Amino acid sequence: MAEQQQQRAFRIRRPRNFRPRLDIFGEYSDTELKKRYRLDRNGLMYVTNLVRDEIGNRTQRSHAVTADMKVAMTLRYLSTGKMQLCNGDDFGLSQPTISRAITQTLDALTAELILSRFIQFPVNLEEIRDIQGEFLRIAGFPGVVSVVDGTHVRIVAPKEYEEVYVNRKNFHSINVQVVFDAKYQIRDIVARWPGSTHDSRILRESGLWQAFENHQLPIPAGCHLLGDSGYPCKRWLLTTYLRPQEGYQEAFNRAHKKTRCVVERGIGLLKRRFHVLHGEIRLAPEKAAKVIMACGILHNICKRLNIQLEEEEEEDVDDPNGLDVFQPAPNAGAQEGVLFRDDLARNIFMIED
Template identity: 25%
Template structure:
């Protein structure tokens, strides 16, 4: 799969997916409280042909608007259409919402940070309908994330080690780890824990990528006020490195982290540049 954009919402195993699902639901609920989804306000004119506009995009236009390839979107549509999460039954006498439309609603929301009012206008539906569709598709993505975000096999570990050695001349590392903050509106509960030093609210996203920049482990949802090293200690990858180091890090392999991390089992941190480092 060329694009793993949707993988930001996925966990590596079914149990991790369930945990992330709970945290995702918390943040979606928080958004619901900060976004007015009442239907009594005056709305802009809704578009009636936006799906046709999307289908007319060139590959370059599609990627520019949705931040992934059209072939990846088509794969998502085909899989979602046959999943138990999607229903093509009519609801309340309203026209059916196609699988492609539901996927495009998610992509519009994620790629462009559109408000529900904007999504409703683009896709000619109510804000509450857009909200329900978004939740449903996110839950589906969480359920299949473990199929795409996988820890490498022993042979793949060796392949990554060769690629990293060729790129950076550092031996034996299988992946790089770091955290990123996802800017959100203040959660309804415990919001102080999500307020970070850069003066905005966020959950943390910890990701491990391989030599091809593909996600091989994801841990999401911890409060933004926590330090990167503490996020690591709370994540499943830390437990795996401690309890099953030979299986997860064969051939004396390890992860490479920045100076926010300390050296630990399966992870080596970069040296701090204090003005006295030699090239060696």
């Protein structure tokens, strides 16, 4: 017994071995940072400062991971979709450490306070008029404040309720509703519905529907969204004619399609910026939804800070995961919406003989 105590007393504690960590600010230029993290130096610091109080460490004991490194790891994951083990090799950290840091950062970034700060539906009269003017210049369609569509983001088959996440193209997904303005800023996003859920149901269950139907938004009359034929036609949500007649109905559909292309292009830009949305998110649906929301918030931060990518200059940008099939909406719109659409189409797109 005495001998064992003596051995413990003289036992030398092995020192912890920390791998070298990547100094991204010293290693990369702004151009290289944007390629790898989708934000430049100022953008990275801007996002870090937003969440520093939530993810920062009080001490540097045990070589703690700093807030800016946690943000960089999260951005690297979102911009590439690479496995966390690969990110661990890049940053000189273990996979569990990477996983904890990304989870912590996503939780902080998608908090309600930050979400409401960066994703807001326009309610200011001057801002609404500016947006309407921008949409009007696209194809002469008046009164448009936003365009809406759904897009499917692939996820790994969940352990619970697996069948409801299978969409019409037979892969597991979250059906995400996105609303864009004319400058490709996200004005509303809903990322919690399984892939089998119809676009029109997602809209009907959203706060945006309730706000318009119950007149809860302080916006002037004559403002409306544009959506495809999968949505019901309403006074505030205009869809295309399913079988347009020659003349003003065809002209309405042409202008509608050209204007609504903003949302299709916007979804394409979002997925090009954050490649994690291109592939299969290998997380549970609740965590995958946070990934999607974080990408939406970061997209708007990039717009606010004017951080552009080369991909944004390309002409043909589409949504590779979209479902290019007609989705008939049940009870496709109240008669009031159909009559309003026809009256607007006659007044705006009627060609004089």
